[in-house]
Every structure is written in structure tokens, then in C-alpha cells.
Amino acid sequence: MNDAAHYAAAWRDRKRRMLVFKATQFAGLPIILGAVYLSSSYPGLPHLLPKQGLLVIPAWSLAYIAAGIWLNRFPCPRCGQLFYWRLEIKGYLQRQKNWRNCRHCGLQEDTLPT
Numbered sequence: 001m002n003d004a005a006h007y008a009a010a011w012r013d014r015k016r017r018m019l020v021f022k023a024t025q026f027a028g029l030p031i032i033l034g035a036v037y038l039s040s041s042y043p044g045l046p047h048l049l050p051k052q053g054l055l056v057i058p059a060w061s062l063a064y065i066a067a068g069i070w071l072n073r074f075p076c077p078r079c080g081q082l083f084y085w086r087l088e089i090k091g092y093l094q095r096q097k098n099w100r101n102c103r104h105c106g107l108q109e110d111t112l113p114t
Helices: 003-041 045-072 092-097
Strands: none
Touching: 003 045
């Protein structure tokens, strides 16, 4: 596999991870509102739903955290290190200005090798 194909596959993977993360993020409010609506609309459910309703928010929170970790574990196609994470504090504010670039080698998103 040549470099251009490797980069293209990596960027498709990053887009898929971002899509899963954003879908999980935006699904939280409808899920919670749906649970509230069901508990108030059906008279038989309030006795059952509080037990299951209490599980809705923690289940969504765990899914959100898992999707966020999966997104942030994306490896840079150039250097192979984590694209979004760097544990070094030095230079943090400079990296925040270019937050869409690799935290280690500075590769911009969706760039192909030259």
C-alpha cells in the first residue's frame, strides 16, 4: 500500500470515528427526553420506568465516554502517535491554536503525502 492510500484510509477512519462520536453526543438529549416523555405519558410505566430510567443517563454517559476515547485514540498516519492527545504540557497553548493538527508532528487533517 502506498503512502497516499494509507493516508486516505486513515482519514476515512478518522471521519468514521468522528461520526460515531458526534452521533453519540447528539443522541443524548433525545434519549433523555424520550425517557421523560414515556414516564409521563403512560400511566403504567411510571412504576417501571424509574428503575430503567435511572439507567438511561449512565448508559449514555458510558457510550459517550467510550466514543470519545475511541476518537482520541486515532493514530496519526505520518508519525503513528495519538493525533489528538499529547501528555506533555509544554507548548499546550500553541497546540490549541492548531487543534486540528497532529499534536506531535503537526500534520493537518485530511492532508495527503507530497
